[in-house]
Amino acid sequence: MASYDILGLGNAVVDVIAPTDDDFLVANNLHKGTMQLIDEARAEKLYAAMGQTTIVSGGSAANTIIGAAHLGCRTAFIGKVKADPLGDIFAHDIRSARVSFTSLPAKDGAASARCLVLVTPDGQRTMNTFLGACQNLTPEDVDPSLVASSEIIYLEGYLWDPPEAKRAFLKASDLARAAGKRVALSLSDAFCVDRYRDEFLDLIRDRRIDILFANESELHSLYQTADFETALELLREEDILAVVTRSEKGSIIVTREETQAVHAFPVETVIDTTGAGDLFAAGFLTGLVKNMGLPECARLGALAAAEIIQHYGARPQADLKALAIENGLL
Amino acid sequence: MASYDILGLGNAVVDVIAPTDDDFLVANNLHKGTMQLIDEARAEKLYAAMGQTTIVSGGSAANTIIGAAHLGCRTAFIGKVKADPLGDIFAHDIRSARVSFTSLPAKDGAASARCLVLVTPDGQRTMNTFLGACQNLTPEDVDPSLVASSEIIYLEGYLWDPPEAKRAFLKASDLARAAGKRVALSLSDAFCVDRYRDEFLDLIRDRRIDILFANESELHSLYQTADFETALELLREEDILAVVTRSEKGSIIVTREETQAVHAFPVETVIDTTGAGDLFAAGFLTGLVKNMGLPECARLGALAAAEIIQHYGARPQADLKALAIENGLL
Numbered sequence: 001m002a003s004y005d006i007l008g009l010g011n012a013v014v015d016v017i018a019p020t021d022d023d024f025l026v027a028n029n030l031h032k033g034t035m036q037l038i039d040e041a042r043a044e045k046l047y048a049a050m051g052q053t054t055i056v057s058g059g060s061a062a063n064t065i066i067g068a069a070h071l072g073c074r075t076a077f078i079g080k081v082k083a084d085p086l087g088d089i090f091a092h093d094i095r096s097a098r099v100s101f102t103s104l105p106a107k108d109g110a111a112s113a114r115c116l117v118l119v120t121p122d123g124q125r126t127m128n129t130f131l132g133a134c135q136n137l138t139p140e141d142v143d144p145s146l147v148a149s150s151e152i153i154y155l156e157g158y159l160w161d162p163p164e165a166k167r168a169f170l171k172a173s174d175l176a177r178a179a180g181k182r183v184a185l186s187l188s189d190a191f192c193v194d195r196y197r198d199e200f201l202d203l204i205r206d207r208r209i210d211i212l213f214a215n216e217s218e219l220h221s222l223y224q225t226a227d228f229e230t231a232l233e234l235l236r237e238e239d240i241l242a243v244v245t246r247s248e249k250g251s252i253i254v255t256r257e258e259t260q261a262v263h264a265f266p267v268e269t270v271i272d273t274t275g276a277g278d279l280f281a282a283g284f285l286t287g288l289v290k291n292m293g294l295p296e297c298a299r300l301g302a303l304a305a306a307e308i309i310q311h312y313g314a315r316p317q318a319d320l321k322a323l324a325i326e327n328g329l330l
Numbered sequence: 331m332a333s334y335d336i337l338g339l340g341n342a343v344v345d346v347i348a349p350t351d352d353d354f355l356v357a358n359n360l361h362k363g364t365m366q367l368i369d370e371a372r373a374e375k376l377y378a379a380m381g382q383t384t385i386v387s388g389g390s391a392a393n394t395i396i397g398a399a400h401l402g403c404r405t406a407f408i409g410k411v412k413a414d415p416l417g418d419i420f421a422h423d424i425r426s427a428r429v430s431f432t433s434l435p436a437k438d439g440a441a442s443a444r445c446l447v448l449v450t451p452d453g454q455r456t457m458n459t460f461l462g463a464c465q466n467l468t469p470e471d472v473d474p475s476l477v478a479s480s481e482i483i484y485l486e487g488y489l490w491d492p493p494e495a496k497r498a499f500l501k502a503s504d505l506a507r508a509a510g511k512r513v514a515l516s517l518s519d520a521f522c523v524d525r526y527r528d529e530f531l532d533l534i535r536d537r538r539i540d541i542l543f544a545n546e547s548e549l550h551s552l553y554q555t556a557d558f559e560t561a562l563e564l565l566r567e568e569d570i571l572a573v574v575t576r577s578e579k580g581s582i583i584v585t586r587e588e589t590q591a592v593h594a595f596p597v598e599t600v601i602d603t604t605g606a607g608d609l610f611a612a613g614f615l616t617g618l619v620k621n622m623g624l625p626e627c628a629r630l631g632a633l634a635a636a637e638i639i640q641h642y643g644a645r646p647q648a649d650l651k652a653l654a655i656e657n658g659l660l
Contacts, residue, residue, distance in 0.1 A: 018426075047422065050422075050426065051426045051427070052386075052387065052396070053387075053419070053423060053426075054385070054386050054643060055385035055386070055419070056383075056384050056385070057382065066382070085415040085416075086415075089385070092377065093382045096348075096381045096383075097381070097382060311642070312384075312641070312642075313384060315382050
């Protein structure tokens with residue numbers, strides 16, 4: 001079997017994105033900047049009310065894996081779609097980035113997942129996810145030899161929403177640890193942390209996770225504190241490699257030994273922040289794969305995030321590798 | 331029945347857009363900057379070879395109508411989709427712009443049309459259209475009362491590709507003329523002009539057309555001359571209202587009485603020129619509807635075109651009306 005730098009495991013989702021305004025969010029009872037799970041009926045109703053859409057493959061971990069592939073990593077992805085139009089789009093797009101994607105599509109059951117993303121003029125995205133076929137990702141989809149032949153296993157917190165996917169997550173994590181590989185987790189969003197706080201903390205404290213990605217609000221949610229310094233100190237005590245992203249304020253690398261702040265790349269106009277955290281992780285993990293210093297890893301993450309927020313959708317449009325070379329980061 | 335400022339008749343197409351490079355065009359025998367008709371098998375093969383896609387509703391005349399709706403015109407559209415996922419996307423998107431779209435979707439037959447758009451780093455698009463359900467647009471889809479209640483009927487040259495759609499075009503044009511309404515035609519592309527040159531010239535000379543939109547290469551193709559001045563002179567002699575678009579060089583308004591050059595709006599970075607001509611027509615026709623002077627119509631067209639080439643896809647992302655007001659054009 002081929003070997004991979006990074007193997008991602010996540011919900012296979014296609015994003016259906018539309019610009020909107022704050023009034024629309026209020027009228028539809030949507031909480032700005034968060035991800036909310038919806039059923040198919042609600043998905044159809046919301047879609048009917050949305051404006052002109054742009055459809056781009058997404059999924060948090062999938063975005064990260066594709067970003068890493070663009071940056072030159074050998075990558076693979078495990079996720080579940082149905083054999084339907086949105087599933088075909090997801091599979092086409094991830095493979096077009098030369099990511100190995102061999103998960104079999106479901107022949108029946110729920111339709112492929114979609115995330116209705118509403119983007120307000122401030123560049124914030126409000127996400128409404130119908131998980132559909134993602135509910136059918138099971139431990140059987142996790143191939144032990146694929147895990148064992150990958151240096152880093154990247155998991156998204158959102159996997160805890162479909163119950164079977166959570167078991168797949170744990171299987172992948174256990175296999176990776178047993179094979180001496182590193183496991184990275186993205187906390188996904190503050191409400192996701194709120195749903196699974198204790199379980200995520202257990203993952204960290206049971207040493208099932210080596211690398212943790214969180215943004216500020218996820219961190220606050222994890223430790224249930226409004227004080228950033230307190231949260232950072234609690235994070236330091238976990239004794240893992242953690243990275244806290246802070247949008248235009250850059251990121252903070254936290255280990256037992258030290259706390260380092262790293263700048264963001266300034267961006268003229270933010271169009272859509274969808275995928276900023278995902279692409280940060282892509283850059284950071286690529287840096288780790290290439291044995292770069294931690295601050296350089298964070299800079300590469302910031303560069304990838306800066307590209308993604310300058311257009312709609314969470315898949316790179318510019319040549320990320322060339323951009324990194326231009327900036328002396330690869 | 332409600333009355334409309336502009337009624338569009340065109341192929342109902344969803345664009346599947348991917349960035350590419352010149353090598354890909356050469357390897358796949360594609361002629362840069364043109365639209366080529368393909369069958370379903372070829373569409374599937376080309377899609378499989380394409381990179382990560384962005385899916386946005388398109389269709390030349392549909393883009394124009396949506397642009398005009400954004401600029402505040404009351405608009406309607408006639409076009410044929412199948413009741414399938416791409417057809418649903420097209421219908422959702424055009425209605426979300428408050429365009430009246432009442433054409434019934436086909437229940438069987440060919441799938442909804444798609445245009446595989448390959449965008450090279452120079453911002454040029456190379457289009458590969460599978461017409462599918464558009465082949466099923468017939469004269470029966472043209473409601474006489476809808477035509478009679480619309481001030482301007484806008485037709486795309488591409489309608490001459492599906493034989494039945496051509497008959498629908500002629501029916502709409504005849505009805506409009508009989509009702510004392512104006513008929514506008516966009517020549518669509520130079521190869522389309524090459525396919526139907528004599529018929530397009532007959533349309534003009536038989537007074538079935540009042541307003542003609544062409545870009546430089548379409549104009550050269552129409553009169554089979556490489557000399558721009560010669561082509562302009564021949565156009566002048568047609569004695570209709572014609573507008574020749576010239577990308578960053580602006581546009582030229584040609585009537586029997588005078589020839590006026592109008593500047594383009596400068597753009598910092600061209601991302602994707604898809605829809606530039608369509609949106610120019612949207613602005614120009616909106617100007618006519620609002621009884622603006624011809625140079626102001628062309629400036630409004632240039633403004634709408636400038637917005638569209640700064641992002642992927644041929645549907646506006648900015649608030650075109652606000653942009654026009656900001657620039658003193660509405």
